[in-house]
Amino acid sequence: MNPGTPYELYAALVGYHHHSLSYYHWHTEKIVPVSEPRGLPEDMNPIYQDYFENKGLGMGHHFTWFMVQEIIDYDWDRIFPPCKGYVNYQYASLFSASAPFPDNLPDDEPVYKIKKDNTTEVSWVQSYREYVGCVDWFIQELLKLGHPAEIRILFWLH
Structure with missing residues (x-):
């Protein structure tokens, strides 16, 4: 799945704050991410772990993982301060x-x-959902992968 460069979504997922984000102009607090970057999952298959760690994929740049259910359960309707x-x-x-x-x-x-x-x-x-804009599309795409409690996605910025 390639959502393009939705920096607002990246901010919501892992707290990535690109200089072009509009909240720098209007919001008085940063978005609270689903999670700070977690690195690789501890129970990751060793073959994949070796691949990600040793093939120069930018491990240090907001590399994390999520269960799809975490993204669904996140409070997308939380309201920023005015x-x-x-x-x-x-x-x-x-x-x-x-x-x-x-x-x-x-x-x-x-x-x-x-x-x-x-x-x-x-x-x-403004709610987080309004700010990010593509949340509903993103969740619908993730649901196509299977049961949200069983699907884990790896995520990083390159």
């Missing part, structure tokens, strides 16, 4: 500190991290 930014005064009414980012903010209307002329501070909330 996000904050600055928008043009005329769009401030679209925002609420207890609601998600408004869908009706024009696409070409910026949200600033720093106050600019004619802007006001706004806030909104």
Whole structure:
């Protein structure tokens, strides 16, 4: 399975924080990952263990494993503390500190991290599921592999 480069998903799985992630701009806390990197499973087949350890696959870069059930059980609906930014005064009414980012903010209307002329501070909330975006697709793909309590996936960034 190749999900492309969904850095938000990587942050949720292992706490990987790429410089391009939007939470650096809006969120006041880092996402709590499913798990910090665990390395190789202790009960891994020795042939595979040798392959991963000795074939230069970047073992030190967020290498971990998960049971699919752990990913399903993770609290994807957990809410970040309110996000904050600055928008043009005329769009401030679209925002609420207890609601998600408004869908009706024009696409070409910026949200600033720093106050600019004619802007006001706004806030909104976002769940981990909304932040990551591809969670439901990812879980559906994992479920195709078999029973979630029996399927273990290896994961690393290269």
